Amino acid sequence: xxxxxxxxxxxxxxxxxxxxxFFVIVMTVNFAMARFALSSFGxxxxxxxYVASQHYNELLAKxxxxxxxxxxPSVWLDRTRHVRVTLAHQEAKLPIESAKAMIHHPLGRxxxxxxxxxxDGQGGMISTRMLPQGRWRIELAVTHGGxxxxxxxxxx
Numbered sequence: 001x002x003x004x005x006x007x008x009x010x011x012x013x014x015x016x017x018x019x020x021x022f023f024v025i026v027m028t029v030n031f032a033m034a035r036f037a038l039s040s041f042g043x044x045x046x047x048x049x050y051v052a053s054q055h056y057n058e059l060l061a062k063x064x065x066x067x068x069x070x071x072x073p074s075v076w077l078d079r080t081r082h083v084r085v086t087l088a089h090q091e092a093k094l095p096i097e098s099a100k101a102m103i104h105h106p107l108g109r110x111x112x113x114x115x116x117x118x119x120d121g122q123g124g125m126i127s128t129r130m131l132p133q134g135r136w137r138i139e140l141a142v143t144h145g146g147x148x149x150x151x152x153x154x155x156x
Contacts, residue, residue: 040107041107062150066149066150069089069147069149070089070090071087071088071089071094071142071144071149072087072088072089073085073086073087073088073140073142073149073151073153074086074087074088075138075140075151075153075155076155077131077155077156078126080130081130081131081133082126082127082129082130082131083101083103083115083117083126083127083131083138083155084120084124084125084126084127085099085101085117085124085125085126085140085142086123086124086125087123087124087142087144093123094123094144095123095144096119096123096124096125096142096143096144097143097144097145098117098142098143099117099125099140099141099142099143100114100117100140100141101114101115101117101127101138101139101140101141102114102115102138102139103115103131103136103137103138103139103155104136104137104138104139105134105135105136105137106135106136106137106154110132110134115127115128115129115138116128116129125142131155135154135155135156136154136155136156137152137153137154137155138152138153138154138155139151139152140152140153
């Protein structure tokens with residue numbers, strides 16, 4: 001018959017090892033998650049939320065006035081990665097008098113850039129240069145007949 005050895009007693013060193021191992025794992029996961037969060041967040045949306053909140057009613061009034069215009073914008077990238085913009089109102093195409101555009105990388109990894117928009121000869125607008133690869137957010141201000149409307153779209 002085989003002899004059994006007595007089990008080793010659970011000592012304070014065992015408990016210390018378990019606690020240290022547990023906290024090392026927790027801290028490693030926390031530091032990794034914090035690093036991922038900081039590397040993917042580009043910054044704040046507004047610098048001072050209190051000041052931004054003071055102008056909220058003005059923003060709502062501008063949005064309502066823009067909605068009353070009834071314009072339906074189309075913003076897309078053509079196959080050469082130039083931004084194209086057209087406007088329509090009740091299925092009729094509206095000629096765009098001018099357009100200003102800023103592109104932003106959604107995660108803030110690349111700097112914001114102004115786009116120069118020119119007429120495409122058909123009432124729409126086209127950017128003078130190609131958009132770099134990746135996801136972009138465009139902030140667009142278009143004018144027609146003295147009215148201005150602002151739009152924000154995501155482009156891929």
